[in-house]
Amino acid sequence: MNITDPGGRSDPERPVAYIRFDGWLGHVENAFNLVAAFAILSLMLLAVVQVVGRLAFNMPVPGFIDITEQAMAIFAFAGVAYCQRVGGHIRMEIVLGTLRGRTLYICELLGVILIAFTVALLIWGSWYHFDRSWTIGDSTMDIRLPTWPSKLVVPVALGVLLLRLVLQAYGYARLIADPAREPLAVPVIEKVEEVAKHEIEEVFGDEHIAGDDK
């Protein structure tokens, strides 16, 4: 199979392992985000059951608040790496937006390293938090659900995020080495017009883009 390289380099120069790892990690992140999405859908249905059960049958869901709280960890964390991949965590781009080439990539790299450092320490710290509830014990106040599964979600999700950050650090490092290369698997700064375009895509989905092509 012969893939044309948009950067115009010969095949051996293509960072194949990097691209493969990015693809593999992407699948994991998508799966995590899907789990988060289903958690939201399930929460919604459970709440409907709770209201209908309470108003119509005098049968509220026992421990509804406890269940909701523990399940929240899923949608609060599972998608965190996915969001980082697509550049969804907000930031201010007034300074970055004026930079070009190597300077930009160095700044991006420093930013990613700073986040990776923070996330690595937080994985460690949140692991302790999980570990205490696992070894000593902890439960919710109403129906006494164990809290450790929910606390375990945090270091696991942040672990996936750390992998993504390491990958992005590599992605920026290879651009610093040669700014002429094509950015692969790193979010690129968008002008506000492009942000707007993505907002529109989010609202209308693929249909709008297809419509424009006609």
Place this chain on the structure above:
Amino acid sequence: MTPFEVGLMMTGVLLLLVILGVRVAFAAAFTGLVGLIVHFSMQMGFERGFFVALKMAGTIPHSKSVTYALSVLPTFILIGFLAFYAGFTQQLFEAAKRWLGWLPGGMAVGTVFATAGFAAVSGASVATAAVFARVAIPEMLQAGYSKRLSAAVVAAGGTLASLIPPSAILVIYAILVEQSVGKLLIAGFLPGVFSAFIYVGIIVGISAWRGDAPPVRGFSWGQRFESLPGTLPIIAVVAIIFCAFFFGLATPTEAGSLGAFVVLMVAIVKGMRLKQLGQALHETAKLTVMIFTLIWGVLLYVRFLGFAGLPDAFEEFIVSLEFSPWIVMVCILLCYAVLGMFMDAIGMLILTLPVVYPAVMALNGGETVSAADSAFGMSGEACAIWFGILVVKMAELCLITPPIGLNCFVVSGVRPDIPVQEVFRGCVPFFIADVLTIAGLLAFPSIITILPELMG
């Protein structure tokens, strides 16, 4: 160094990192974590202090995210994403046009009411502008309205989504400042409607004067009433959410879930495909995790501030200012207007509130002050609600101002034939309308506080 000096220094670091473009959630988490390490190291030496800080920081993401009150957020976001597939917009616009088209600038007036109606299911300003750009602009252009007015009315109308319940940003405000979510949401209702009426006033005035935006007449009463059933699902969602909050029939999470469920059912009936549902869910999950990360990241920094005692100090500083509280308040709001030009509304709110909110409360005379003893003539709770609505209105204002007024870019993006400068120019009257609205809300706080006060 005293703990307070460490707090001040780390706050400087945070501002620098945010300006340099580090993602806000992690810039705050980094600052908080490093701040805690410095703080505990000074007390007990680095070897022990490092681990105490690490373990303290490690409790925060889970503990701050897993809070029942926050569980309403994804349900509101889901309503917003599903609402587009439920096809409410076309019918709303049609009804608004038939009922109000006879006014000068009638189509534009209809657009404002349709966006206000859609705001009652969506909390997403930018998305609302996008969808109405598609529904309303072609019809306005066909009726001979200028591109400038057509585009601007959609961009401005979109901003109503964050005030009229449901609104994710008001939920976040309520939770950060520990006020009732239901009261904040109900409080947004009248100011949202008030804003809409000021928009309408401006449109009618300008259209009557210029005469370039003709009324659309000729709808019979029969046609008018025919257009109403199409808006029923929206009215159902509004009724659910309003009743749930105003009469306390359900908690915010339950109301949000019921609303989302109704919208989902309508969307499925309207032929929403599984792929679209998946897409809406994916986007909901992404926005949700973004907000939660921002919340725990900033609260990690706030935990450090708590150890450093900084909010108290800032509070003392604000209170010690010699100016009248009203001037200080206006200055704070202006700062938000400037900040909002460069930053997303939710990010701006979460980042600043932990420090600014206690100061505003202190300025009014404290959380438990009575209306009679207060600086702004309202109780602590009323002041919290009033300030929340004002700040959100400021953030919304930034969606139609240069340089990055996203609503204008989105409208121009949906309609590539309308350049964004044209939209910005068209928004000038609406900007003036918003300034009038904010002045009105400052002068007559009861527009904001009357409904929540009725809730008891």
Place this chain on the structure above:
Amino acid sequence: ADVTWNVSLWGKRRAFTEHVEKLAEEVSAKTDGKFELNLHYGEALSKSRENLDGISFGAFEMAQICASYHPDKNPSLTVLELPFLGVEDLSEETKVSMKLYEHPAVKEDLGRWNAMALMPSPMPQYNFAGKGEAPEAISDFEGMRVRALGGIGQLMEAVGAVPTSVTASETYQAIDSGTVRAASFAPHAHLSFKVVEVADWWTKNLNPGTVQCPVVVNIDAYEALPDDFKAALDSSVQPALAHYMATYDKVYEKWWPELEKRDVTQVEFSEQELAAFSEKAGPIHKAWVEEQSANGLPAQEILDMVKSTIAE
């Protein structure tokens, strides 16, 4: 100050935290300001449910906790949250709490968090306030949706009520709208959550049980105190508790007129009905002993000790 301890508290300063305020005052006075307790309200240092975590790794030296917020973090303390133990008043609650804290199994239980209980925050009985027709008999609770947690929740379930999840701050709205008909709190909480404003009745003598909220200290920090500071701290506990009880009495000075003013019916159950209630508590006590014995606590011994102390 030579030694400063940080104290993690939630909420605002109130009757429930007055003993900690007094403790700080006493300790400072006894050591000429060389040993200070620095009180942090509003969960500034930790969320209430994570106070034991913070104590365990030494982020702060003292904190107030409630056993029912995390029953499995402190199973031994939950004995005092069992329904119908028959505690009469705050001083009895204090007495039995202090006795419990001395028990080796309790010390070991809290020791896992590097914590030891210094003093209780004795709470009055969690009587129900509710809307609608006042209950007169045990059977009137059948099918009633109530907000009640832990042991009281189990008791209400045993008498046929339906425990329903509502957060404390949402209780007012929940009762007003009929989401639940009644909620159990101590009087000060009925006041601060405004339950009393929507209530038509209050169960004056049901006395179903209460919660157990000790003030705990980090053991390492305590051991590291110089002897005179340690003595200052220990000897301040009694004055602090005395002050607490005096302050809590003032809550009742507000409580009774409030009930009068709002025309809230004060339900007094007959001896017979109370006996029927307390019969339902028996199996709950038994289930607690079985569960905690399985977890390795000398549960029967602890429960017997508590009951005999109350009977004294």
